[in-house]
Amino acid sequence: MDTKKRIIFVVNPISGTHGKEFILKLIERELDQSMYEYSIRKTEYAGHASEIATQAAAEGTDIVVAIGGDGTINEIGRALIHTNTAMGIIPCGSGNGLARHLHIPMEPRGAIKVLNAGKVKAIDYGRIDNRPFFCTCGVGFDAFVSLKFADAGKRGLLTYLENTLHESLTYQPETYEIENESGTVRYKAFLIACANASQYGNNAYIAPQASLTDGMMDITILEPFTVLDVPSLSIQLFTRTLDQNSRIKTMKEKSIIIHREKEGVFHFDGDPAMGGKDLKVEIIHQGLQVIAPIRPRRMPSPPLNILQHFTDFIGRQPFTSTIAQKHRQLLMLNQHILRRLSKK
Numbered sequence: 541m542d543t544k545k546r547i548i549f550v551v552n553p554i555s556g557t558h559g560k561e562f563i564l565k566l567i568e569r570e571l572d573q574s575m576y577e578y579s580i581r582k583t584e585y586a587g588h589a590s591e592i593a594t595q596a597a598a599e600g601t602d603i604v605v606a607i608g609g610d611g612t613i614n615e616i617g618r619a620l621i622h623t624n625t626a627m628g629i630i631p632c633g634s635g636n637g638l639a640r641h642l643h644i645p646m647e648p649r650g651a652i653k654v655l656n657a658g659k660v661k662a663i664d665y666g667r668i669d670n671r672p673f674f675c676t677c678g679v680g681f682d683a684f685v686s687l688k689f690a691d692a693g694k695r696g697l698l699t700y701l702e703n704t705l706h707e708s709l710t711y712q713p714e715t716y717e718i719e720n721e722s723g724t725v726r727y728k729a730f731l732i733a734c735a736n737a738s739q740y741g742n743n744a745y746i747a748p749q750a751s752l753t754d755g756m757m758d759i760t761i762l763e764p765f766t767v768l769d770v771p772s773l774s775i776q777l778f779t780r781t782l783d784q785n786s787r788i789k790t791m792k793e794k795s796i797i798i799h800r801e802k803e804g805v806f807h808f809d810g811d812p813a814m815g816g817k818d819l820k821v822e823i824i825h826q827g828l829q830v831i832a833p834i835r836p837r838r839m840p841s842p843p844l845n846i847l848q849h850f851t852d853f854i855g856r857q858p859f860t861s862t863i864a865q866k867h868r869q870l871l872m873l874n875q876h877i878l879r880r881l882s883k884k
């Protein structure tokens with residue numbers, strides 16, 4: 541009887557970085573084929589990764605590996621929750637928040653080694669308005685940016701850049717009420733982030749204390765701020781100390797309801813969706829199996845030089861040959877710059 545485990549690699553050809561053909565060759569060379577038999581599927585449209593993963597789980601596939609970013613991970617993760625199929629990750633997005641939190645190496649060879657080690661770990665996931673998320677979700681400026689970003693393809697790069705940058709400068713904080721078991725608290729906020737993982741991606745730690753296994757979500761509320769707050773907020777975002785800023789309020793909860801003045805956009809793992817005035821956000825403990833490093837590498841000391849960090853980020857963006865890919869990468873880059881702006 542064949543005792544090899546079955547893996548399906550799901551490639552999102554349009555996600556952030558890395559040439560995907562190179563990764564497919566590496567898989568052939570580096571994956572332990574005495575342990576695994578594998579197949580590869582490429583997504584053809586948004587939502588396709590979810591369909592592939594749902595079918596894989598129904599067929600009893602052992603592991604579905606996302607070759608993409610947090611959007612692809614969301615699609616695959618939500619199809620695998622509460623199944624016996626584990627999710628693996630070869631990080632290929634522009635932010636890679638979940639993979640970074642799990643200490644999965646950013647280089648594909650290292651990520652394949654993690655698959656070969658085959659260590660399965662159960663992690664929590666969240667739901668906002670019944671939509672699963674694995675990294676972060678929220679309302680406010682971030683959700684607004686995710687919506688602008690989703691519309692960008694239809695309206696063209698220049699219009700997108702112009703509108704989003706302009707609106708980021710004039711974005712007005714809104715009033716929200718957060719209801720938990722002990723009552724309701726009102727906040728005026730630029731954004732409210734509900735975090736399962738500690739970061740948005742690119743080591744931007746919106747919820748530095750968040751854990752994927754504590755059954756709780758870390759809520760970060762960014763209250764209105766002035767230009768004088770910008771330097772400390774931006775440094776603290778990248779040095780895992782944002783929770784020390786006086787403009788930031790934090791809570792740890794299993795479940796909350798966000799009440800807002802009107803219906804509108806929220807985001808889940810960076811993708812926008814429209815919702816009503818009241819949004820239930822909750823964490824489900826250990827609902828997803830993931831393949832993660834046996835012993836996470838020690839966390840590096842907090843980076844002190846934010847400029848270096850930003851330069852590293854810019855330097856990591858490859859320039860690919862087709863105009864469409866360049867277009868998309870520019871959009872990605874802009875999205876991440878805006879994400880940074882939104883935390884300042």
Ligand SMILES: Nc1ncnc2c1ncn2[C@@H]1O[C@H](COP(=O)(O)OP(=O)(O)OP(=O)(O)O)[C@@H](O)[C@H]1O
Pocket residue numbers: 552553554555556557583584585586587588589608609610611612613615632633634635636637741810811872
């Ligand atoms: N073949 C496809 N055509 C169009 N869209 C796709 C296709 N496959 C997947 N998608 C969508 O592409 C979006 C972006 O992918 P993903 O989030 O993985 O990359 P990223 O945005 O570069 O990474 P990150 O979220 O880490 O910044 C996802 O929301 C996914 O639904």
